[in-house]
Amino acid sequence: MDALRTLLSEYDVLAAFWMTIKLAVLSAIGSLIIGTVVAVCRVSPVAVLQWFGLTYVTLVRNTPLTLIVFFCAFGMSNTLGLTLAPTIIENNFRWGVVALSIYHASFVAEALRSGINTVPQGQAEAARALGLAFMPTLSTIILPQAFRGAIAPLGNTLIALTKNTTVVATIGVAEAAYVMRSMLEFNISLLYAIFIIMAAGFVILTLPVGIFFTYLSRKLTVQR
Amino acid sequence: MTESHDASPGASVSSSTTSLDASSAESSVAPQQVAEPLVVLTDVDKYFGQLHVLQNINLTIGKGEVVVVIGPSGSGKSTLCRAINRLETIQSGSITIDGKEMPEEGKGLAKLRADVGMVFQSFNLFAHKTILENVTLGPVKVRKKSPAEARRRGLELLTRVGIEAQADKYPAQLSGGQQQRVAIARALAMDPKVILFDEPTSALDPEMVNEVLDVMVDLARQGMTMVVVTHEMGFARKAANRVVFMADGQITEEADPETFFTAPKTARAKDFLSKILTH
Numbered sequence: 001m002d003a004l005r006t007l008l009s010e011y012d013v014l015a016a017f018w019m020t021i022k023l024a025v026l027s028a029i030g031s032l033i034i035g036t037v038v039a040v041c042r043v044s045p046v047a048v049l050q051w052f053g054l055t056y057v058t059l060v061r062n063t064p065l066t067l068i069v070f071f072c073a074f075g076m077s078n079t080l081g082l083t084l085a086p087t088i089i090e091n092n093f094r095w096g097v098v099a100l101s102i103y104h105a106s107f108v109a110e111a112l113r114s115g116i117n118t119v120p121q122g123q124a125e126a127a128r129a130l131g132l133a134f135m136p137t138l139s140t141i142i143l144p145q146a147f148r149g150a151i152a153p154l155g156n157t158l159i160a161l162t163k164n165t166t167v168v169a170t171i172g173v174a175e176a177a178y179v180m181r182s183m184l185e186f187n188i189s190l191l192y193a194i195f196i197i198m199a200a201g202f203v204i205l206t207l208p209v210g211i212f213f214t215y216l217s218r219k220l221t222v223q224r
Numbered sequence: 225m226t227e228s229h230d231a232s233p234g235a236s237v238s239s240s241t242t243s244l245d246a247s248s249a250e251s252s253v254a255p256q257q258v259a260e261p262l263v264v265l266t267d268v269d270k271y272f273g274q275l276h277v278l279q280n281i282n283l284t285i286g287k288g289e290v291v292v293v294i295g296p297s298g299s300g301k302s303t304l305c306r307a308i309n310r311l312e313t314i315q316s317g318s319i320t321i322d323g324k325e326m327p328e329e330g331k332g333l334a335k336l337r338a339d340v341g342m343v344f345q346s347f348n349l350f351a352h353k354t355i356l357e358n359v360t361l362g363p364v365k366v367r368k369k370s371p372a373e374a375r376r377r378g379l380e381l382l383t384r385v386g387i388e389a390q391a392d393k394y395p396a397q398l399s400g401g402q403q404q405r406v407a408i409a410r411a412l413a414m415d416p417k418v419i420l421f422d423e424p425t426s427a428l429d430p431e432m433v434n435e436v437l438d439v440m441v442d443l444a445r446q447g448m449t450m451v452v453v454t455h456e457m458g459f460a461r462k463a464a465n466r467v468v469f470m471a472d473g474q475i476t477e478e479a480d481p482e483t484f485f486t487a488p489k490t491a492r493a494k495d496f497l498s499k500i501l502t503h
Contacts, residue, residue: 120348122348123348126342126344126348129311131335140361223395224396
């Protein structure tokens with residue numbers, strides 16, 4: 001027990017989880033924005049945009065996250081010299097957010113597209129009949145209803161995203177999994193205790209998200 | 225829009241009879257060219273794949289006129305109605321609204337659609353918006369009216385169709401008849417030149433049909449130009465200036481309601497009427 005206490009005083013587990021939260025929140029926002037754009041492209045009447053949307057989803061969804069993270073960190077940042085921040089730590093963090101956003105955007109886009117499919121054709125027809133053009137129809141009539149229909153799958157994506165932040169440990173971002181690995185390195189006797197702490201940490205992060213999204217999907221359901 | 229209780233004078237199609245006057249119906253007069261054409265369809269053709277759903281349609285609808293389109297299912301009457309505001313594209317021919325041709329796509333089309341109200345069979349109220357928001361959305365977003373003004377006018381229209389008490393509810397909380405009346409108010413809020421009704425009572429429970437038809441008859445009497453696809457013969461007799469009968473993608477007969485219902489000319493129309501009027 002004492003050994004565990006010393007270990008926890010040596011490593012800042014809370015700071016590590018704070019990093020996990022920062023990664024998750026920023027990537028969630030990023031993936032929501034990119035995902036919405038991709039979903040809009042997929043349902044747009046313009047063939048080129050449809051093609052772009054489909055290609056994005058197919059390509060990104062079927063690429064391992066680790067690959068995207070490595071590509072961002074090593075391909076974009078190290079080799080091409082595209083830095084997003086002056087310090088290495090901050091730079092890797094930001095590229096981590098970019099990689100997570102790009103990857104999860106494909107899932108957000110698909111969740112949203114299924115949400116769009118739950119909106120009856122008549123809603124768009126009524127909006128067009130009032131004289132609304134394509135974009136206003138989308139933003140005021142279709143997307144608000146699509147988001148409500150897509151809340152449950154979006155919640156799933158957010159939970160997956162939270163756990164997937166552990167992948168950016170591979171490029172040296174000091175989030176939970178990264179700290180866990182350092183802790184384990186010299187304290188193999190505390191293996192199970194460390195595992196349990198980390199697992200508990202992720203449950204604490206994701207369980208409320210799941211409950212909140214279930215509540216939200218009930219509350220916001222569009223009655224037809 | 226005139227406020228007279230009869231069909232407005234300029235609107236009557238046939239010289240012999242208005243729709244509300246059944247006595248002189250026997251004098252069968254072919255529909256004449258209306259004085260001020262509002263909606264003009266010229267040589268309109270549409271295909272669904274191989275199926276020729278609209279075949280060389282020529283139809284002129286005058287200002288203030290109420291035209292009822294009837295016909296067996298699959299005859300193309302709904303498609304005709306939806307083609308007028310280009311919810312269905314056409315392959316050839318032209319459709320003009322108040323002298324302006326319907327553009328292919330884009331801003332011009334949206335602008336012209338704003339002048340053409342539409343009431344759907346399945347109401348299509350915006351499910352995530354309140355009743356009042358449904359009615360004010362078009363005026364605010366398209367006509368750029370101030371929210372306060374749109375709200376005032378919206379409540380006025382809801383009062384007119386008898387639903388002002390439900391203004392803050394959501395569509396799913398209303399009965400079908402109430403929803404359809406809101407849909408009519410939503411169309412009216414845009415101050416349209418013409419309103420298209422695509423089988424407005426077909427999805428309603430029987431006891432709710434009349435509350436919707438009453439609103440439509442009122443509209444007709446106040447001089448609104450209306451194109452109504454319906455099976456409600458009572459409405460046709462009461463409010464229509466002209467009945468257009470469609471079968472197999474063609475307009476096969478046009479007449480004032482009394483003439484059409486009492487003395488249909490084509491065998492197809494006779495057959496159709498015998499099937500629906502015997503019950």
